[in-house]
Structures are given as C-alpha cells and as structure tokens.
Amino acid sequence: MSYETLKNQKPDYPLVDEKDKKGKIKYYYYTNDKGKKVKLKDSQIYAVVDNDETYVSTSFGYYPLVMENDEYYFYGLAEENSTSFSISAGIGSGFGYGGGMIGIGVGSAPSNIKRYKIKIDHLDGNFEKIERLPN
Structure with missing residues (x-):
C-alpha cells in the first residue's frame, strides 16, 4: 500500500x-x-x-x-504538461482511463495524456517522467 512496504518487501x-x-x-481485497x-480501491495501492x-x-x-541500470522504471501514461507525477495510492480515483492490469493505449486517452518512460525515485518512491515515448 506504500512505497516503503514495497521497498522493504513487507x-x-x-x-x-x-x-x-x-x-x-x-478489484483486490484482503x-x-x-x-x-x-x-x-486502486487509489489505496502503491504496487x-x-x-x-x-x-x-x-x-x-x-x-x-x-529494472535498467540499477533503477526501476515503467512505461505508462502521464499528463503531458505536468511537472509532477502522482502515484495512485493516496491520491484519488483509481484506474482512471485504465481498467485491467496493464494500462491502456494512448488512442483512448485525452490528447494531453502521453506515453512516458517513468522512473521511480529509490528514496521516496515518487515518479519522475524521464522521456516522452512515440505513440
């Protein structure tokens, strides 16, 4: 439910x-x-x-x-003009445009939503957009 529990494998x-x-x-339950x-709710889950x-x-x-070069990344959707990127856990509405286990295609997302290579900060678990990917 948090980056700390994922990082510590607990x-x-x-x-x-x-x-x-x-x-x-x-959905998931315990x-x-x-x-x-x-x-x-998906918004309660970090990973x-x-x-x-x-x-x-x-x-x-x-x-x-x-994992690439001892860093964790994922390839997913993010708002094009945002400077920060939020994880689902603790911020709101769950799957959003998604649904299913592995994201969605750009074709069904609003025009300001683009595909990015996104890095997970190893200290605090925040997401950082690294580069925009071609559609």
Whole structure:
C-alpha cells in the first residue's frame, strides 16, 4: 500500500484478486483480523506483486516495473504538461482511463495524456517522467 512496504518487501496485507467472468481483475481485497473481506480501491495501492512480477498502480492503470541500470522504471501514461507525477495510492480515483492490469493505449486517452518512460525515485518512491515515448 506504500512505497516503503514495497521497498522493504513487507506487504501490508496478502492481497487476493477478484476476477470477472472474462478473467479480468475487478478489484483486490484482503481479509482482516476479524475474518472480514476488505475491498481496496486502486487509489489505496502503491504496487502489486503477482508471480514475481511487480505492477505499479497509477491513476491511469497498473504498469509492470522493469529494472535498467540499477533503477526501476515503467512505461505508462502521464499528463503531458505536468511537472509532477502522482502515484495512485493516496491520491484519488483509481484506474482512471485504465481498467485491467496493464494500462491502456494512448488512442483512448485525452490528447494531453502521453506515453512516458517513468522512473521511480529509490528514496521516496515518487515518479519522475524521464522521456516522452512515440505513440
């Protein structure tokens, strides 16, 4: 649920996914101490690790992390004119234009939303746009 728990490899909760009839993930949940199923909003999740693959949660969907030169990056959508980039966790509306496990194509996004190579700051987990990618 936070960068710190991802960095330290100590999950807040073991998450389970709920899938629709087509096998797409609808949401994640965990079971609390009282045995109650607690559904999480995407905006509450920093990242999900599934079968040794890590997916970072943004307001545009989930994107797989890749390591290059000892740094973590992902390739995803961001607002073209923004100077900062927010993670989904703690900021709001979940999948946004996304839906599904791995982001969306630029063709279905507003014109100010572009694809970027995005770096994760190893100190605080913030996102930094590195370069705009061709459509």
